[in-house]
Amino acid sequence: MNEFQKRFYTFRGFLGDLKDLLAHFSDLRVARRRGLSRAFVEKVMLAVTVVNECGACSYLHAQQALKNGAQPEEIWKLLSLELGQFPEHESVALAFAQHCAETRMRPDPEAVQRLLDYYSPEVGHSIIAYIQMVNFGTLVTNTLYAFLSRLKGKPAPGSNLLSELLIVTLTAPFTLLTLFNIARGKDRLR
Numbered sequence: 001m002n003e004f005q006k007r008f009y010t011f012r013g014f015l016g017d018l019k020d021l022l023a024h025f026s027d028l029r030v031a032r033r034r035g036l037s038r039a040f041v042e043k044v045m046l047a048v049t050v051v052n053e054c055g056a057c058s059y060l061h062a063q064q065a066l067k068n069g070a071q072p073e074e075i076w077k078l079l080s081l082e083l084g085q086f087p088e089h090e091s092v093a094l095a096f097a098q099h100c101a102e103t104r105m106r107p108d109p110e111a112v113q114r115l116l117d118y119y120s121p122e123v124g125h126s127i128i129a130y131i132q133m134v135n136f137g138t139l140v141t142n143t144l145y146a147f148l149s150r151l152k153g154k155p156a157p158g159s160n161l162l163s164e165l166l167i168v169t170l171t172a173p174f175t176l177l178t179l180f181n182i183a184r185g186k187d188r189l190r
Contacts, residue, residue, distance in 0.1 A: 006156075008143040010163055045131070092115065096112075
């Protein structure tokens with residue numbers, strides 16, 4: 001029996017994360033201007049997509065990391081969550097990204113403080129903004145997958161049709177843009 005195993009949103013979780021994302025949207029705008037290495041940012045986001053088991057998002061962020069200078073060996077290590085294999089200046093953020101995804105964006109306050117102390121509050125908040133964004137995106141995409149699984153007669157345990165429909169409908173523009181970017185990325189590989 002192939003049971004749906006991916007992490008996905010309940011409507012309540014979706015609303016809570018959407019509220020947090022919107023409240024910290026300015027952090028994301030600042031993060032984009034901060035000048036962090038794009039390869040580094042993509043690796044951080046890839047760590048989240050791996051934990052949340054979003055294949056489409058992992059594909060997209062792996063391709064973007066490679067495009068921006070990450071090495072194929074690094075991608076394989078990230079896909080296996082072998083984070084101890086990275087230099088400290090990356091592994092701190094990668095481990096934090098994994099922790100955030102595993103705790104459904106409820107990281108331990110000590111872990112947050114370590115991140116802020118290691119990088120600086122400004123850079124740390126930028127990393128958190130990227131993690132929030134990609135966590136939201138992966139869970140929205142996985143909720144779409146849960147809905148499609150339901151249509152195939154295999155509903156995700158713990159989910160319900162109304163929740164899936166509301167989330168899929170409310171995020172349709174985001175989802176379509178993501179799928180378009182993934183398709184565009186695939187075309188570039190040919």
